[in-house]
Amino acid sequence: MAEDKNNSSPLTADIQAVDADHHMHPFTNTGALNKKGARVITKAEGVYIWDSEGNKILDGMAGLWCVNMGYGRKELVEAANEQMQVLPYYNTFFQTTHTPAAELAKEIASVTPGDLNHIFFANSGSEAVDTILRMVRQYWAIKGKPYRNIIISRENAYHGSTIGGTSLGGMSGMHKQGAPLVPNIERIRQPYWYGEAGDMSEEEFGLACAKALEEKILAVGPDNVAAFIGEPIQGAGGVIVPPANYWAEIQKICNKYDILLAADEVICGFGRTGNWFGSETLGIKPDIMSMAKGLSSGYLPIAAVAVGDRIANAFIEHDEDFNHGFTYSGHPVAAAVAIANIRLMKQENIVSYVAEDIGPYFQQQLRETLADHPLVGHIEGTGLVAGIALVKDKENKELFPDDLDIGLICRDHCFENGLIMRAVGIRMVLSPPLVISREEVDQLCAKALTCFDLTLKSVS
């Protein structure tokens, strides 16, 4: 039986007990959580969630980087309700389709950049990334070069937690579990300027990190490489915005060696950075792109891979099945919600709101409120995503000792003070719903300041 002396509501204790008895949580030390009791979230509206103790909490993470259009959107609820009554399920295998899948493919193609007009459906970001992995290798097989099957990714990348996503990602804690990983995946350093550049300028460091790709390509042999994959801005790695010259160099190198460029847009997609896709913000021209989360604002699980003409035409012209897909690829109810979500985004001009109004305001207020705080080493971000490094001594970039988890201390203060902010090591990350207002941004910054003060007190 879970106990938490601070909790008073009977609902809290009951749900915690059931949860501890039967529910194994993702990315969680289950034994420790069972003793403490999980926090129970009961409802949500706009940019706020409520817990079973009646606390109202500003959700600075939009759920898990996904509730882009905010909670309580009736348009999305109605789309699901209507579709459930007409056709709750049918598959898209065996030469069948249905209106929601076809229409959603068209809606996605209307917002993707370049020639990324061909859409393959999945149900999670991890499945979308696995689809990329299989598709780029199969592309080269179709082209008569099956040996071109190495995929290059980056340290500290997050590409999901299926075996494919884990293998492509660069999270050492994940690699240690459930190995062996998928073979023929290579990694290069991440473009984390504040944390890893030493004395290099942003420009020098951007070049050096891109050069690492060329060095890796030459080391494994250009003719063995299928693709490079990267998040335009690394999300789960701590919101790491690469130096401005980085992606242009990466793009040049991929072009030079004829290597496919895959953008993992699971977090950056759907307005987060002030464009429909992070690739547009960072100046990337991907051959293939994964998306999930903001596609349905998280209301139902759905993901997609947008495929450019080069890859799509190879599959279309090749007279053979692509033996890949999921029972729920293009699920009609999830697709109907995603269609309604994209249309709502268009109606409310949410992407320009992020680009021109709330994104710049959020970035400016964060810096005005927090940049001078003694704990804050660096703030980076664009649009409505930001990462804040917490350090012991900001002048010398001195970190707290390893046994003092500054991020978790700060995160706990945030939760106690009505703000969800996520901790990634020493980095606090924010990714609020795109519909957040200026007053709510002010509130978010004020709460963050209080929590940084409390964190400083806890460690002084």
Ligand code: PXG
């Ligand atoms: N690619 C990227 C870039 C992601 O951010 C995935 C793939 C996998 O998506 P699914 O839907 O399979 O989870 C993600 C997911 C965190 C956190 O703690 C981030 C994600 C998922 C769970 C936790 O920041 N990103």
